[in-house]
Amino acid sequence: MTCTASPFILQPLKSPKPTKPYSLFKSHKTLTLICSSESSNKPHKKSPMNSDAPPKRKPRKPSHGTSRRSVLKKTFIQEQVNFTAPISDDPVVGIIGGGMSGLICALDLEKRGIRSTVFDTGIHGLGGRMGTRIIDPQPLVFDHAAQFFTVSDPTFAELVDGWSKKGLVRHWQGTIGNLEAGGQFTPLPPSPPRYIAVNGMRPLADSILSQTSMIDVVRPCWISTLEPFNGMWHVSENGKPRGKFDAIVIAHNGKCANRLLASSGLPLIARQMKRLELSSIWALLAAFEDPLPMPTSFPFEGAFVKGIESVSWMANNTKKLFGPPSSGPDCWTFFSTAYFGKRNKVPQESIPTVTAERVKETMLEGVENALGLGKNSLKRPFYTRVQLWGAALPTNTPDIPCIFDPHGRAGICGDWLLGSSLEAAALSGMALANQIGDYFQSGGERPDEFAVGLDKEFQPLKGHDIGQFPGLDSKEEIQEAQAQPVQLTT
Numbered sequence: 001m002t003c004t005a006s007p008f009i010l011q012p013l014k015s016p017k018p019t020k021p022y023s024l025f026k027s028h029k030t031l032t033l034i035c036s037s038e039s040s041n042k043p044h045k046k047s048p049m050n051s052d053a054p055p056k057r058k059p060r061k062p063s064h065g066t067s068r069r070s071v072l073k074k075t076f077i078q079e080q081v082n083f084t085a086p087i088s089d090d091p092v093v094g095i096i097g098g099g100m101s102g103l104i105c106a107l108d109l110e111k112r113g114i115r116s117t118v119f120d121t122g123i124h125g126l127g128g129r130m131g132t133r134i135i136d137p138q139p140l141v142f143d144h145a146a147q148f149f150t151v152s153d154p155t156f157a158e159l160v161d162g163w164s165k166k167g168l169v170r171h172w173q174g175t176i177g178n179l180e181a182g183g184q185f186t187p188l189p190p191s192p193p194r195y196i197a198v199n200g201m202r203p204l205a206d207s208i209l210s211q212t213s214m215i216d217v218v219r220p221c222w223i224s225t226l227e228p229f230n231g232m233w234h235v236s237e238n239g240k241p242r243g244k245f246d247a248i249v250i251a252h253n254g255k256c257a258n259r260l261l262a263s264s265g266l267p268l269i270a271r272q273m274k275r276l277e278l279s280s281i282w283a284l285l286a287a288f289e290d291p292l293p294m295p296t297s298f299p300f301e302g303a304f305v306k307g308i309e310s311v312s313w314m315a316n317n318t319k320k321l322f323g324p325p326s327s328g329p330d331c332w333t334f335f336s337t338a339y340f341g342k343r344n345k346v347p348q349e350s351i352p353t354v355t356a357e358r359v360k361e362t363m364l365e366g367v368e369n370a371l372g373l374g375k376n377s378l379k380r381p382f383y384t385r386v387q388l389w390g391a392a393l394p395t396n397t398p399d400i401p402c403i404f405d406p407h408g409r410a411g412i413c414g415d416w417l418l419g420s421s422l423e424a425a426a427l428s429g430m431a432l433a434n435q436i437g438d439y440f441q442s443g444g445e446r447p448d449e450f451a452v453g454l455d456k457e458f459q460p461l462k463g464h465d466i467g468q469f470p471g472l473d474s475k476e477e478i479q480e481a482q483a484q485p486v487q488l489t490t
Contacts, residue, residue: 083407094235102128107212107433110215120218126208131202174324177298181306226261229244253414269405278393280389282359311367329383336359348387356386403453421468
């Protein structure tokens, strides 16, 4: 095995000029690291412990607190990996991220006869933003991330139909609409259908891979290093080897993904990931002994809140998941606006108690205002929990199904590549799986033909603060959005 830098292609990395289009691998100059399994003419020493593993590096300084500028600097000075080793007859793909896009990518790779391993940080289960929190002993059940989804794409519709036949999802028959400050509620039409997971979003995520045979799942696991060696990608978690793979999929985003890519040897992919902008959203989970007072003749189960800075969405999980006849406490999920999230952003790993209390009280006051109730007239919930989604939803997008670097044998999938919906996430995972499958089938020849999305420009993304729901907005709202293409507040 050799891993050498060719003197003929080592060039200073230059950022492309924004006013001129450029070809993917010809005019964009990078430092290139050639990785192959061919023998070198020069003798080299093998590791005495394990010649099939990359040489150990000196311990790195902790990346916590790394500034965006320092990560960006590392991104643009790193060398571009260029794999030349033949593709294995039985390739394996490492997928970092077990949200909707990563899970569907693994599922569709299996359809192509390709094995994969999904690494996910989830302690309670898979799903990413398909999160459901269950509080014992009642239990109290909250969908505390994705609330529901719609279907507009035929391929996604086929997938959802399969879930429906298995009893995993169903139509949400409850009333949802727009709630103006002061209690004025306007219901949305029943079409397009809204879908919810029968037992909460997370059980749906956990069930997606339940009947697969070529997919391994490792969680909780925080992949911290990607290293190219001997024609393969070696991944590790804080120095602990987690496997080697013929290709890598990055199916998550935010600061952790940026740190992982900053010195990975994938500057083209890292640059695209760095262009992504994400909003921050506060979630308040609250359980009430009695039903909330409804100010209108519409006892709604979900509402997009208008005119309240601290609340953009509210939904009754008890009624949504278990139906109107359900007894017991009402478990509500409230989401803030992106503007409120930005103003009150703190490290989500360690939220100060004083901040959590202030956010809770401000959001409950916002609920009062939205329902048109007097100050302090809302009965106190007997259970509350606040959570900050620091990297909640994308506010810009390259509007392309996936990104794939065939020279580095690495790709990205995620909802943000097409929008901010579960449908977009699923379609992105499908697209990348097929791109990798086609590339493997080609034997790795003519790699430039399989490059996609590496120089795609981003554009602002419209939608609700809690995401997009294809087909849900009225024609008037769509026309207004098209007439005023303003980027979402982050």
